[in-house]
Amino acid sequence: RVVIGTKVDQNHQNWVMAYNMLTGIRFTVSRTNAKFDRELTEADFQAKHKFSFDVTGNELTPSAKYDFKFKDYAPWVFRHLRAKFKLDPADYLMSLTSKYILSELGTPGKSGSFFYFSRDYKYIIKTIHHAEHKFLRKILKEYYQHVEQNPNTLLSQFYGLHRVKVPYGPKIHFVVMNNLFPPHRDIHQTFDLKGSTVGRNFKEEELEKNPRATLKDLNWLRRDMHLEFGPEKRRIFFEQMERDVRLLQRLKIMDYSMLVGIHDLRKGNQENLRDKTLQVFQPGGGSPGDDMGPDGRGMLMRTPSKLESARKARELRQTLKQEKPVPMAHTGSRMPDTLEENTPKRDFIFYSDDGGFRATHEDDSPGDEIFFLSIIDCLTHYGLAKKLEHLWKGLSNDKKLISPISPEPYGDRFIDFIESITKSPEEATREAQSASRP
């Protein structure tokens, strides 16, 4: 079994920070959960509570292994958010605190954030920049209302916002979020898509060294891949994505991406997971059956017509065709193989097919892949993005290409791109044929 990341144990350099984070979460979450539920008030969105932990303990906090300060933000709002995302309160605490073991993913992005998986890989702790922290607090109410009105939102699910600080150490802000990828499924390929091409290439040569790598827009186009959804699922997907992106545009957020994980059911079988696959897709097992269709709860109707962006993507693909073809990455990665019964995720459309959204054909019959989709990294406000852009790309690139694109066009481009790469295998084949005709 491959374990993702590095285990954070006593010998790990970030052990103390991880211990403090988990101890703080356990204390503050149980503290809030112990109270009777109540309606949120305006003040709940601004609320913050500070706790001091030390080796002796005091009347407010229990004793801990180390001295540290812990700040809990908007605990009632997050309690309600966790309920909206249907997390079981006891389960949440168990996952994050039952044993002090996390896996550290290091810093996968260039932002310098650290990522930790909970022991069971259900949750991710991401350390965030102070500006992101301030921004999340500022938009928390709008985020909350959006989740309320859009239970099937594709946006990252935030479960908690906290801060830790050891004496003389820096203030470390972090969020607890969902791990998009399920613990019991191999994710064969991962992509982080923005709808941009500048700096959106993962060097194919590096893939051998790091077969689990997250690939980007240009890698996706080079492989001529699609989010394979037939008309019914496509409508639901576009509808929700557009609603989510409109919120991000309104809040002047940018730099987010569509995280896409692909589980190939055929490969799953090759890797002797046949039994598991059957178990999961057999209706008798309390799992979604092959004939399942989206029920469209809470969705509005929409007729997509994005010929223009499809053409653009085709042109780009043509340019890329000059490059030599790249083999598909076969990157099985085993995770804890607990298949959970009645996982609450099943109630959410995009996570209802064994944790994801299963591909469909042109006639809406089920396809061979499960897609795991989420809009991630959505705490970058335009002002901050401009500064970062400057820092990272300021000198190296063409001025025209780097001039920071504002949230409106960023979101439009994002939607256009994702819609242009979404089509059933049948449609993709037909388009490829008509494009190759003289």
Ligand code: ATP
């Ligand atoms: P940057 O700002 O440089 O893009 P970042 O530090 O803000 O990076 P993210 O973009 O949030 O990091 O995430 C980096 C990578 O971590 C993603 O491409 C993805 O592979 C993984 N990741 C992030 N969020 C999740 C999630 N919710 N579930 C699974 N994987 C995730």
Ligand code: CA
């Ligand atoms: Ca990112």
Ligand code: CA
């Ligand atoms: Ca970021």
